[in-house]
Amino acid sequence: MDVAELRQRLEHEPDALPLPERLLTAKLSPDFSLVEHALAWQDAASHHHILCPQDALYPSLLLQINDPPPILFAKGDINAMVHPSIAMVGSRAASQSGLAASYQLAQELAAAKVAVISGMAAGIDGAAHQGVLDMDGVTLAVLGTGIDVVYPKRHKPIYEKIQQRGCVLSEFWPQMKPYAGNFPKRNRIISGLSLGVLVVEAARRSGSLITARLALEQGREVFAVPGNILAGDHQGCHDLLRDGAKLVECAADIIEEVAALSKFHLEELHRRHHIGEELASDLPFASLLASVGYEATPLDVVVEHSGKTIELVLEQLLELELQGWVSAVPGGYIRLKRS
Incomplete structure (x- = not known):
């Protein structure tokens, strides 16, 4: 449809939203240089993958959310996305007890052959990934940057090890630098890939609560770890528990809750994968x-x-x-x- 046709259509559809002049006159053509760059990235290594919703290996659960990413860059073992998964999120400035809880729960999930998904951020995310890796389990990291950009940089060893036992994912084009608005956006993928989301430690205004809210909107289970009532770093978790999230003390509390969901997930995996x-x-x-x-x-x-x-x-x-x-x-x- 060219600009003239668009103008004519808008004139006959008075209820349509008005479009700015600059959008009407913009050249809406794809940037093929970006496409060529992405394809070159995929061809650079056998563990580089680009997935679209039509692909058989595109995660089934992700197709169920309202806005699945139209493209996923994956680095590592692409079959890791087949495993039933639980997301673990929490504070970047986590307490020592929060880090210990995240590490232990991740190890327990890994021992039960459940994959752990997180965002490779500082704090709870990093402890969750490390706990799984130390158990030789499967973990997935969903980045808020391009697939080749490690943030924070000190997580470079985790980033490399995840590719051996799991997969690193991003909807952003390779080489995209950290941008604050991209991190909340990627949270829908973290929750969308999982059977449920566990919030380990979160203050009342924590960004982790965005992931919990998205999980509820996507029909996923929400879990929370309680903490010291005198400390402010667990208020977000306590609010979730008050609103109906399941209290978690060990991985068994999670597994028994999602067992029924896992049955349907298994059947879908059989069909699509x-x-x-x-x-x-x-x-x-x-x-x-x-x-x-x-x-x-x-x-x-x-x-x-x-x-x-x-x-x-x-x-x-x-x-x-x-x-x-x-x-x-x-x-x-x-x-x-x-x-």
């Missing part, structure tokens, strides 16, 4: 194995999803457990490894 294709015919009880997630999957869910009798399911689960494919845990079974 073709996980079933990884279950080759020579794997033991492939159809049953496909029914066990990387989080605690209740026995009744395994039975329903597999379509087998409970007697046969229990017999085959025991065989899978002996071979190291699954493990019995409180609340059901979890899958331990991929094919």
Whole structure:
């Protein structure tokens, strides 16, 4: 549609919003130099990826939010986005107890084969990523900068290690420097990628509460860690708890809450990411194995999803457990490894 056609259409649509003259006369053409730069970045290394919503590996949960990013730059193991994930956010100027809680909870989630998503910021974010990395777990970082810009710079080691055990993501073009407005914008991706958001430590005006609000708008679960009532650095968490967020003392408090959501997430992953294709015919009880997630999957869910009798399911689960494919845990079974 050219400018003349746009003017004519606006004249016949009096309810349309008025557009400034400079927008009507602007040349609305893409900057192909940026496109070429992005494609060159993707071709520079095998672990560089560009994803659009139409791609099979574009995160399923992210497609459910109102404004999914039209493009995602990813650096690292792209399959990390397949794991059921919990977001962990909190204060940049965290207390020592807040940092310790973030680190411990991240380790517990990693031990339960749940991926942890955060923003690689100072404070709670960095402690969460480090806790997962020290457990050789899976973690994802959503940046408020370009994919190749490390902020804060002291998190360069975390940035590099995340790519080995997870993935770094950004919707911003490579080389984009830190800009204050981009960090709240990226929060919708942190919450959108996750089954739920855990706020570890947050004052009443903390930016982490933006992520919690977005999580509620996106239909995600919200969790919060309580703190000392005499300290002001937990007031935001206490407000969330007062408004209905679930109190968290250990990772089990989170896992039991999102178990049902994980079932639907698993089914969606099977449909969009073709996980079933990884279950080759020579794997033991492939159809049953496909029914066990990387989080605690209740026995009744395994039975329903597999379509087998409970007697046969229990017999085959025991065989899978002996071979190291699954493990019995409180609340059901979890899958331990991929094919």
